Amino acid sequence: MDYHSPASFAEASALAANATGITRFLAGGTDVLVQLRSELVTPDTLIDIKKIEGVSDITKNADGSWTIGVAATGAEMSEHPELGGDWPGVVEAMDLIGSTQVQGRATLTGNLCNGSPAADSVPAMAAAGVTVTVTGPEGTREVAVEEIPTGPGKTSLSKGELVSAVHIPARGEDGGDAYLRFIPRTEMDIAVVGVGVNLRLDGDTVTEARVSLGAVAPTVLLVEDCAKAIIGSTLDDAALDALAAAASAACNPIDDKRGTIAFRTEVAGVLAKRAAKIAYARAKGEQA
Amino acid sequence: MSKFHVSTTVNGDSVEYLCDPRETLLDCLRDKLNLTGAKEGCGTGDCGACSVSVDGRLVCSCLMLGVEADGKQIETVEGIADGDVLHPLQQKFIEHAALQCGICTPGILVAAKSLLEKNPNPTEEETRYWLAGNLCRCTGYDKIIRAVMETAEELREAS
Ligand SMILES: Cc1cc2nc3c(=O)[nH]c(=O)nc-3n(C[C@H](O)[C@H](O)[C@H](O)COP(=O)(O)OP(=O)(O)OC[C@H]3O[C@@H](n4cnc5c(N)ncnc54)[C@H](O)[C@@H]3O)c2cc1C
Ligand code: FES
Numbered sequence: 154m155d156y157h158s159p160a161s162f163a164e165a166s167a168l169a170a171n172a173t174g175i176t177r178f179l180a181g182g183t184d185v186l187v188q189l190r191s192e193l194v195t196p197d198t199l200i201d202i203k204k205i206e207g208v209s210d211i212t213k214n215a216d217g218s219w220t221i222g223v224a225a226t227g228a229e230m231s232e233h234p235e236l237g238g239d240w241p242g243v244v245e246a247m248d249l250i251g252s253t254q255v256q257g258r259a260t261l262t263g264n265l266c267n268g269s270p271a272a273d274s275v276p277a278m279a280a281a282g283v284t285v286t287v288t289g290p291e292g293t294r295e296v297a298v299e300e301i302p303t304g305p306g307k308t309s310l311s312k313g314e315l316v317s318a319v320h321i322p323a324r325g326e327d328g329g330d331a332y333l334r335f336i337p338r339t340e341m342d343i344a345v346v347g348v349g350v351n352l353r354l355d356g357d358t359v360t361e362a363r364v365s366l367g368a369v370a371p372t373v374l375l376v377e378d379c380a381k382a383i384i385g386s387t388l389d390d391a392a393l394d395a396l397a398a399a400a401s402a403a404c405n406p407i408d409d410k411r412g413t414i415a416f417r418t419e420v421a422g423v424l425a426k427r428a429a430k431i432a433y434a435r436a437k438g439e440q441a
Numbered sequence: 442m443s444k445f446h447v448s449t450t451v452n453g454d455s456v457e458y459l460c461d462p463r464e465t466l467l468d469c470l471r472d473k474l475n476l477t478g479a480k481e482g483c484g485t486g487d488c489g490a491c492s493v494s495v496d497g498r499l500v501c502s503c504l505m506l507g508v509e510a511d512g513k514q515i516e517t518v519e520g521i522a523d524g525d526v527l528h529p530l531q532q533k534f535i536e537h538a539a540l541q542c543g544i545c546t547p548g549i550l551v552a553a554k555s556l557l558e559k560n561p562n563p564t565e566e567e568t569r570y571w572l573a574g575n576l577c578r579c580t581g582y583d584k585i586i587r588a589v590m591e592t593a594e595e596l597r598e599a600s
């Protein structure tokens with residue numbers, strides 16, 4: 154295994170473009186090292202991106218949007234004085250990942266690019282409308298988070314491409330987001346279902362919504378029928394029931410020891426309702 | 442296979458070692474620096490027996506490469522006592538019999554110290570969540586939690 158620690162994304166991209174065999178980028182390493190140790194994946198080339206300047210920065214831009222460096226950790230996101238006020242759902246989803254020790258290293262970008270269908274931060278990011286900058290041999294492009302994973306362990310990034318920044322939109326007025334997952338334990342487990350909801354209100358009426366499901370299909374799902382079910386409503390019981398039905402209908406899960414297909418499908422609806430209520434309360438400026 | 446030359450600081454001392462890029466920080470601490478306090482329970486980030494702090498941040502040394510330690514400040518359980526004088530956490534662990542086989546203890550001491558540095562007045566729930574990544578097969582956790590809570594109280598009174 155060759156180890157490199159380039160000083161720029163262009164250099165990282167060139168190293169990856171010219172590498173043969175298996176290449177991995179090293180952010181927090183909480184997936185890469187586990188796969189290396191269990192001999193699932195031994196990269197031929199490992200490219201550590203943490204020596205690139207600014208990769209741990211969390212920046213609020215002049216327009217209210219956020220740029221999160223690709224090495225900023227879950228702990229740094231949770232400790233940030235303002236980020237969690239704007240995007241509590243995204244921060245909570247990241248904070249659900251692993252233990253205190255894992256939080257000290259794990260990143261949003263690693264969670265996304267590892268390609269696990271159960272990755273916790275990914276539905277929250279998809280709901281929030283997060284995009285990433287991808288740097289490759291041909292230059293850079295902006296890609297929506299939900300376009301990155303293409304199946305378990307697979308992404309749409311081509312050879313030589315890597316994520317160089319994460320962008321969260323400006324929160325804006327009267328908006329709120331939330332993420333909930335179901336796990337059989339209270340800590341340290343993999344999502345059986347995860348649901349991210351992000352919405353905006355005009356008075357009591359939902360005017361914009363994005364609803365995303367994790368762990369119920371080979372990739373994260375951004376479910377338009379869920380958004381339609383609540384847009385125009387005041388999140389009354391009929392809208393919540395329609396939301397739950399749309400969430401369950403979108404599921405295409407697997408059966409495993411953590412949950413059956415029937416259970417995952419049912420729980421997706423239940424969690425969608427609960428997450429929507431929390432996001433709604435947050436949009437109203439209430440504690441939730 | 443080319444080896445990497447790493448210069449780092451462990452418990453305040455400058456140290457250097459040569460490592461293969463596949464070796465973890467845990468391997469390097471134990472096998473090159475003879476600091477065998479950090480233990481390998483699982484090697485996959487689940488048990489916390491390998492906990493150390495890196496630039497003030499609690500991490501699993503089994504999930505970090507030895508090469509990544511270059512230029513960092515590492516703290517391990519060996520640095521917790523002041524010479525022969527035990528740290529209050531260590532003292533309380535003995536008083537409460539918060540250990541049996543002791544495999545988890547170095548990791549739990551490092552993790553608990555890191556908690557008290559960030560939050561001198563944690564609730565029991567905060568303490569339990571903070572230590573959720575430190576598994577213990579022997580004690581049932583209760584004695585560990587009591588020892589940490591009592592140390593926190595004494596340190597607050599002392600300061
Ligand atoms: C004990 C434990 C508990 C865990 N619990 C959870 C959990 O509850 N929920 C959850 O979702 N995950 C969990 N995980 C998995 C893991 O912690 C997360 O997926 C984490 O966010 C990965 O981030 P990282 O920075 O450590 O990624 P790394 O391991 O550094 O990288 C992961 C993948 O992303 C790629 N990558 C990294 N950076 C880039 C980049 N800039 N551009 C392109 N590709 C890149 C790498 O090549 C690799 O394939 C857990 C892991 C452990 C060890
Ligand atoms: S040995 Fe590192 S967490 Fe178990």
Ligand code: FES
Nearest residue numbers: 541542577578579
């Ligand atoms: S004392 Fe034996 S594992 Fe904790």
